[in-house]
Amino acid sequence: MWRAGSKRQESRVDRWALVVDDSLTALRLVQAVFESEHYEVVTASDGMEGLEKVQQRLPDLIVTDSVMPGVDGFAFLRKLKENPVTRMIPVIMLTSGDLSDSKSQGAESQPDVFVTKSAEMQPLLNQARSLLERPQQNR
Numbered sequence: 001m002w003r004a005g006s007k008r009q010e011s012r013v014d015r016w017a018l019v020v021d022d023s024l025t026a027l028r029l030v031q032a033v034f035e036s037e038h039y040e041v042v043t044a045s046d047g048m049e050g051l052e053k054v055q056q057r058l059p060d061l062i063v064t065d066s067v068m069p070g071v072d073g074f075a076f077l078r079k080l081k082e083n084p085v086t087r088m089i090p091v092i093m094l095t096s097g098d099l100s101d102s103k104s105q106g107a108e109s110q111p112d113v114f115v116t117k118s119a120e121m122q123p124l125l126n127q128a129r130s131l132l133e134r135p136q137q138n139r
Helices: 024-036 047-056 073-082 122-133
Strands: 015-020 039-044 061-065 091-095 113-116
Touching: 015 024, 015 047, 024 039, 024 061, 024 122, 039 047, 047 061, 047 073, 061 073, 061 122, 073 091, 091 122, 113 122
Parallel strands: 015 039, 015 061, 061 091, 091 113
Antiparallel strands: none
């Protein structure tokens, strides 16, 4: 029974996230998980498209794959960090688990957190919550 003034919980959107990955399967999985946690999710299939989406609207959080054709996750991150408007957006980078390549990328292309790609999404959600709870000046 609906009462006047009541709101439907499932329509609540708390935050919005940009998910960047060249794998449609990974995009859909991450999107579904974040939407179930009341995020509005916008997706991009590569770093260039991700940069375009960020220009249209600043997300609360970005989740990006590290390895993509064209503009990969590290180049995408460098572009974000060069811009004073976007440098403070928290970024989670999804990896296959091998972080050796990330060490050579330099500090300007390092995400806030690396998360290993997995079918288990709880570590990703935990990191997202943790990043969004941090005071902005410390990001």
